[in-house]
Amino acid sequence: MVGVKDEKSEKCLELFLKIGLDERTAKNTIANNKVTTNLTAVIHEAVVTDGCDRRIGNLLYTVATKYPANALVHRPALLKYIVSSKIKTPAQLEAAFSFFASTGSEDFKLDEFEEVCGVGVEVSTEDIERTVKEVFEENRSSILELRYRTNVGDLFANVRKRLPWADPKIVKQLIDAKMYELLGEKTAADNEKPTKKKEKKDKPAKAEEKKIADDALGQPSEEDLNPYLIFPRPEDNIQVHTEVPFSDGSVLRCCNTKEMLEKHLKVTGGKVFTRFPPEPNGYLHIGHAKAMFVDFGLAKERGGCCYLRYDDTNPEAEKKEYIDHIEEIVKWMGWEPFKITYTSDYFQDLYELAVELIRRGHAYVDHQTPEEIKEYREKKMNSPWRDRPVAESLKLFEDMRSGLIEEGKATLRMKQDMQSDNFNMYDLIAYRIKFTPHPHAGDKWCIYPSYDYSHCIVDSIENITHSLCTLEFETRRASYYWLLHALGLYQPYVWEYSRLNISNTVMSKRKLNFLVTNKYVDGWDDPRLMTLAGLRRRGVSSTSINAFVRGIGITRSDCSLIRLDRLEYHIREELNKTAPRTMVVLNPLKVVITNMDSSSIMHLDAKRWPDAQTDEAFYKVPFSNVIYIEHSDFRKNDSKDYYGLAPGKSVLLRYAFPIKCTDIILADDNETILEIRAEYDPSKKTKPKGVLHWVAEPSPGVAPLKVEVRLFDRLFNSENPAELDDWLADLNPKSKELIHNAYTEPSLRDAAVGDRFQFERLGYFTVDEDSTPEKLVFNRTVTLKDGYAKVGK
Numbered sequence: 001m002v003g004v005k006d007e008k009s010e011k012c013l014e015l016f017l018k019i020g021l022d023e024r025t026a027k028n029t030i031a032n033n034k035v036t037t038n039l040t041a042v043i044h045e046a047v048v049t050d051g052c053d054r055r056i057g058n059l060l061y062t063v064a065t066k067y068p069a070n071a072l073v074h075r076p077a078l079l080k081y082i083v084s085s086k087i088k089t090p091a092q093l094e095a096a097f098s099f100f101a102s103t104g105s106e107d108f109k110l111d112e113f114e115e116v117c118g119v120g121v122e123v124s125t126e127d128i129e130r131t132v133k134e135v136f137e138e139n140r141s142s143i144l145e146l147r148y149r150t151n152v153g154d155l156f157a158n159v160r161k162r163l164p165w166a167d168p169k170i171v172k173q174l175i176d177a178k179m180y181e182l183l184g185e186k187t188a189a190d191n192e193k194p195t196k197k198k199e200k201k202d203k204p205a206k207a208e209e210k211k212i213a214d215d216a217l218g219q220p221s222e223e224d225l226n227p228y229l230i231f232p233r234p235e236d237n238i239q240v241h242t243e244v245p246f247s248d249g250s251v252l253r254c255c256n257t258k259e260m261l262e263k264h265l266k267v268t269g270g271k272v273f274t275r276f277p278p279e280p281n282g283y284l285h286i287g288h289a290k291a292m293f294v295d296f297g298l299a300k301e302r303g304g305c306c307y308l309r310y311d312d313t314n315p316e317a318e319k320k321e322y323i324d325h326i327e328e329i330v331k332w333m334g335w336e337p338f339k340i341t342y343t344s345d346y347f348q349d350l351y352e353l354a355v356e357l358i359r360r361g362h363a364y365v366d367h368q369t370p371e372e373i374k375e376y377r378e379k380k381m382n383s384p385w386r387d388r389p390v391a392e393s394l395k396l397f398e399d400m401r402s403g404l405i406e407e408g409k410a411t412l413r414m415k416q417d418m419q420s421d422n423f424n425m426y427d428l429i430a431y432r433i434k435f436t437p438h439p440h441a442g443d444k445w446c447i448y449p450s451y452d453y454s455h456c457i458v459d460s461i462e463n464i465t466h467s468l469c470t471l472e473f474e475t476r477r478a479s480y481y482w483l484l485h486a487l488g489l490y491q492p493y494v495w496e497y498s499r500l501n502i503s504n505t506v507m508s509k510r511k512l513n514f515l516v517t518n519k520y521v522d523g524w525d526d527p528r529l530m531t532l533a534g535l536r537r538r539g540v541s542s543t544s545i546n547a548f549v550r551g552i553g554i555t556r557s558d559c560s561l562i563r564l565d566r567l568e569y570h571i572r573e574e575l576n577k578t579a580p581r582t583m584v585v586l587n588p589l590k591v592v593i594t595n596m597d598s599s600s601i602m603h604l605d606a607k608r609w610p611d612a613q614t615d616e617a618f619y620k621v622p623f624s625n626v627i628y629i630e631h632s633d634f635r636k637n638d639s640k641d642y643y644g645l646a647p648g649k650s651v652l653l654r655y656a657f658p659i660k661c662t663d664i665i666l667a668d669d670n671e672t673i674l675e676i677r678a679e680y681d682p683s684k685k686t687k688p689k690g691v692l693h694w695v696a697e698p699s700p701g702v703a704p705l706k707v708e709v710r711l712f713d714r715l716f717n718s719e720n721p722a723e724l725d726d727w728l729a730d731l732n733p734k735s736k737e738l739i740h741n742a743y744t745e746p747s748l749r750d751a752a753v754g755d756r757f758q759f760e761r762l763g764y765f766t767v768d769e770d771s772t773p774e775k776l777v778f779n780r781t782v783t784l785k786d787g788y789a790k791v792g793k
Helices: 002-018 023-030 033-045 054-066 069-083 090-103 110-117 125-138 140-149 152-162 168-183 196-217 258-268 286-301 320-332 343-359 370-378 390-402 451-461 471-487 509-517 532-538 542-552 564-578 746-750
Strands: 273-276 305-310 340-342 363-366 411-414 429-433 447-449 466-470 493-497 588-593 602-607 618-623 626-630 650-653 658-666 673-680 705-712 736-744 756-759 763-767 777-782
Touching: 002 023, 002 033, 023 033, 033 054, 033 069, 054 069, 054 090, 069 090, 090 110, 125 140, 125 152, 125 168, 140 168, 152 168, 273 286, 273 466, 286 305, 286 466, 286 532, 286 542, 305 320, 305 343, 320 532, 340 343, 343 363, 343 390, 343 411, 343 429, 343 447, 343 451, 343 471, 363 390, 390 411, 390 429, 411 471, 429 451, 451 471, 466 471, 471 493, 532 542, 532 777, 542 564, 564 756, 564 763, 564 777, 588 736, 618 746, 705 746, 756 777
Parallel strands: 273 305, 305 340, 466 493, 588 673, 705 777
Antiparallel strands: 363 411, 411 429, 429 447, 588 626, 602 618, 650 658, 658 673, 705 736, 756 763, 763 777
16 A cells, blocks of 8 residues: 555655656645645646646646635636636736636636636837836835845835736846946945844845745645645535445444435535544644644634533543533644533433343443453454353443442443454444543433543534544544444544644643653643643744744544654744844853942833834843843953953943953952953943843842843754653753842833743743742743754754
């Protein structure tokens, strides 16, 4: 099977390269089954299997990824326009998509379509040259001032607004030529690193230029791909159900009768119904964030409903604490359940269906021990009690229900297929005896259903349309459909996707529980854990987690480990826009400015937001003759590649003045630095290269505001500790560092729990719940730069 799959992939790759896709795009496409299927169909519909021009090929790729699903009947007509080059630019194609999206499957007027899409409209190079010249004349003074830092994207958009059907490549070429004609070669000043203000202006321009290049090639960005396109659309729901049962190897597919479907559709109204079914036996982790994104996200995207259903069938491991946590964290993640239900809500229904299963000859009461069951399964042997009379199993099951049989002395097993190639068909346990009160159902029951028995039945009862789970459950699909078929119940559509695995951590609830209960970490919300509570306490937002999950996509490819860097990228992206700047010194080194009066205090403007110019963007910091810098920002011995402070050397204090080290005060050991003496340059004529953050005494003899800072790092040293035999030995002893006496400027005094800040040059931090009125505590969310970026690349 692997060889067949590889051969198919090779054929697809060859086909995609023939239409001009670059190799990277072609290989990425093959990794996405949905896009691969769509693009292959588009190529055959367009009759270009022998190859075509790269421009046409890229437009076909855009059709495969963006074409409106409600108008597939018109896709062949559009492809003829593309292949004949009547539609030849991305702008024309986008206009066609909008036209067909509003038309749907209804007939359309050809003349209206061609007018909307600019078919036949020829924009000459002369027309483009003339328009580019007009745009440059209108913006001449600004271009001359900013030179090569001009936002080329704005110029491009201006031209395209006037000439929507112009060839974007020609527009870009003429704009570049005009820039050179007006400005000439880049000068040394153009190549200098811009100031912060200009740098921030420059970044959108670069991003826009990249977008121009993408548009010119017709390449859609990853963000343009709807991650939910892999699922059947609501109008296709009936198509994924069939009245004829059939199998694909050992994995059964749903097979509903017409009557079942009609009854189901009467309840759902044709809408998508999903469920997020966590077990309340621990705190949710980031893998559950992906499950929520899939379950709640699909329902939301399709205008449907998603249940929050607690899979509470094991009272020994479940707690009210976990139930409350799950409901609270689901809302924090931005999801609103259609209803909150419990598998235990259906215990009576499940019991009655189990009785019916016995009556139909599909279940029996068994007395084998767990060890015997394991041995018999390995040998594919039937249990000695498998063929006991139905009446006898009914009586024994009632005895189990009444508490007349000891725990561990009997189970109810489904009579499936002990000769199957799928071990999940080896007479799975449906009920077991547990004399344990239930956190939701109380002490009413002493028998509890298994996941394999209850999950599919409750899906059916709740009329779930899309039963979504991770790939490790794929082999259970056979049992899922076997049981529903045996009971004659409605069968949802089951679809599996790859689970989320993050590097340098463990995702197993068993391992997480072990770390928590054995005090290797400080509870389920320890910021080093990948639990959602831990991430939240670390200062990570739900929106950045959802952005990360969206970015990795939803596929059936069994993905390898996702590097932690990727999550951290999304965290930084958001915090860079939302976290105000401030200055904190973690390991203070005292600096006395000798040419400043000890009673003098200045209040200088510092910036919370680098680009903003409003009053709210600024805050005041005191500057006095006693300041503190980081110990690591001073060296006794200077070097060319060092930009910190050293004897006889100057640095710039951010938002303040240049200072020059004039003396060092050492301890009796002649090694330990107690204090630095320096002079400041009030005229700011000195232009040192190094820029340091700092904190000053707010008034003479008064120490700066003291705070505690917790620096968190990866919990495990190895990328995949779960694969190690001794995974606990891989714990990173430096995963948590406490700094008790950091100094900060006074404006942080009013910070509240959960507030996020960028400590300049240090990273992003949040106020921890351990803070008190006497002392604030900050957790480091993420560093400013990724120290692991080059690892493994």
